[in-house]
Amino acid sequence: MRDPKLRIIYLDTNLWNKLFEQNIDPGRFLDQLRLNNLSLAISGQTVYELAKTFQRDPDKGKKLFQYVRSYIDAGVIFARDNMEQLVGEVEALMNRSSTVNAFYAPDGFEYDKLRTEIAKLSEGTVDEQALQSITNRQQFAQATRMDQKTHLDGRPDIREQLKTVSETRLSAWLDDEVTSRSGIWLLAGHLRRIYTDLPAQTAEQVADTLLRVPPSRISKGLVRADLYYNWRCASRGSNPSDLVDDIYHVLNATYCDVYATGEGGQGDYASLLLDGWTKVAIYDGKKPVDEWLLTLKTTKSVAA
Numbered sequence: 001m002r003d004p005k006l007r008i009i010y011l012d013t014n015l016w017n018k019l020f021e022q023n024i025d026p027g028r029f030l031d032q033l034r035l036n037n038l039s040l041a042i043s044g045q046t047v048y049e050l051a052k053t054f055q056r057d058p059d060k061g062k063k064l065f066q067y068v069r070s071y072i073d074a075g076v077i078f079a080r081d082n083m084e085q086l087v088g089e090v091e092a093l094m095n096r097s098s099t100v101n102a103f104y105a106p107d108g109f110e111y112d113k114l115r116t117e118i119a120k121l122s123e124g125t126v127d128e129q130a131l132q133s134i135t136n137r138q139q140f141a142q143a144t145r146m147d148q149k150t151h152l153d154g155r156p157d158i159r160e161q162l163k164t165v166s167e168t169r170l171s172a173w174l175d176d177e178v179t180s181r182s183g184i185w186l187l188a189g190h191l192r193r194i195y196t197d198l199p200a201q202t203a204e205q206v207a208d209t210l211l212r213v214p215p216s217r218i219s220k221g222l223v224r225a226d227l228y229y230n231w232r233c234a235s236r237g238s239n240p241s242d243l244v245d246d247i248y249h250v251l252n253a254t255y256c257d258v259y260a261t262g263e264g265g266q267g268d269y270a271s272l273l274l275d276g277w278t279k280v281a282i283y284d285g286k287k288p289v290d291e292w293l294l295t296l297k298t299t300k301s302v303a304a
Contacts, residue, residue, distance in 0.1 A: 008077050009296055010041040010253035010278075012261035013049040016068060018289040026070035029290045036294060041077040041103075042068075043252045047117065049245065054126045062124035069122045072115055075106040082251050083194055085218040089210060090191070100215055102255035162234035170231065171272055174224050183223045184208045190222055217254045217277050224273050225251060232269075253278050258296050262289075 011019075019029075033039060050068065054061035080088065080102055088100045104110040120127070165173045177183050187207035192198050198206075210219040225247050233239045246263070250270045253259035254277070259270060262283040270280040281296055283289060 005037050007038050007258070007296075008041050008256040009038060009258045009260055009293060010043075010079065010256040011046070011293075012249060012259070012263060012266070013046055014262040015260055015283060015289060015293075016042075016046065016050060017064070018262060018283070020064050020067045022288055022290075024288065024290045026067070026074070030071070030074050030076075032290070032294055038294070038296075039077050040071060040293075041079050041253070041256050042071070042114075043079040043249075044081055044114070045245070045249050045252050047114070047121075049249070051121060051126070054121075058124065058126075061126075062122065065118055065121035069118050072118045075111075077256075078104040078106075078111050078114055079252050079256065080104060080110075082218060082222070082248060082254075083190070085254060086190060086222065087194060089216050089219055090206065092215070093206070093210060093213065098215060100217075100255065102218075158230075159234045162231050165231055165235075167235075170228075173231075174227055174272060174275075177227050178220055178223050179208075179211050183211060183227070186223050186226045187211060187219055218251065220275060221251045221254050221273055224275060228269055228272060247273065250274065260293065260296065 050064060051061070053064055079085075085100065085102050088102060092098065092100045104114075184204055184207045187210065188200065188203035191203045191207060192200065195203070207219070210216045211223065229239065229243070229247065232243070246266060247269075250259060250266065250273050254274065256278055258279050258281055259274060260281045260283060261270070262285070264282055267280065267282050274280060283292055286292075
C-alpha cells in the first residue's frame with residue numbers, strides 16, 4: 001500500500017539521462033528525496049526508451065544502466081504498464097473499491113524481473129529478446145502513426161470535423177468527448193484487446209461506467225490520448241514519429257503526483273491528457289536537475 005504522505009515524481013526518459021550526465025550522486029539524492037517524502041518512479045516504458053541508447057552507443061548504454069541500477073536497487077517506485085493500470089481500474093470497479101493498484105511492490109515478482117533486466121543491461125548484455133522488444137515497439141509506433149493517417153485520409157468527413165476544433169477549444173472538447181459515445185467506444189476497444197472474450201455490449205457498459213466514476217484515471221487518460229492523437233493528426237496532417245511513445249510515457253504517470261520532463265513541447269498536451277490529477281513540470285535547465293526536482297514538493301503551477 002502506498003504511503004499517503006509520499007509524493008511520487010515520474011521522470012521522463014530525458015531526465016534520467018540528465019541525472020546521469022550531470023553525475024548526480026544516487027545515494028545522496030535518494031536520501032534527500034526521502035527526507036522530503038518524495039520518491040522517483042520508473043516504468044517498463046522508461047527502461048525500453050533508455051535501452052535504445054545501446055543502438056547508438058553501447059558503451060554509454062552500459063554506463064547509463066549502471067547508474068540507473070543504483071535507483072532500482074534502492075527500490076524506487078515502479079509504475080505498472082498502462083494496460084495493467086486499466087485492469088486495476090476494472091478490478092477496483094468490480095470490487096467497489098476506490099483503490100487502484102498502479103505500482104509494483106518492491107519485494108514482488110515483477111520488481112524482481114525489472115532488477116534482473118536492469119542488471120543485465122548494466123553489464124552491457126543486450127540479448128536477442130531485448131533487441132526484438134525494442135524493434136517491436138519501434139515498429140508499433142510507426143505503424144500506429146501510419147494507420148492513423150491512412151484512416152483519416154479514408155474518412156475526410158471525420159478529418160474535417162476534427163479540424164473544426166480550435167486549439168483554444170481543445171481542452172473543453174476533450175472534456176465533452178470523454179463520456180460521449182465516441183469516448184465509450186474508444187475505451188471499449190482497449191478493454192476488448194485485454195479481455196478478448198468480452199462481448200462488445202458488455203465492454204461498452206463497463207467503459208461507460210469507468211468513464212463516469214472515480215478514480216478511473218487511466219481510463220479517462222487513454223480516451224483523452226486517443227482523441228488528442230486523432231485531433232492532432234487531422235489538424236496538422238500527420239503526427240511526429242515519437243508521439244506514440246511520448247504519450248504512452250505521459251499516461252504511465254497517471255497515478256503519480258508529478259510528471260517531470262525536459263521536453264518543452266510536451267507542455268502543449270501532457271496536462272490535457274493527465275487532466276489535473278498529475279501535475280506537469282517542465283525542466284528548464286537553469287539549475288542541476290536534482291535541485292530542481294527537490295523543489296517540486298512545493299510546486300503548484302504546471303511549469304516549474
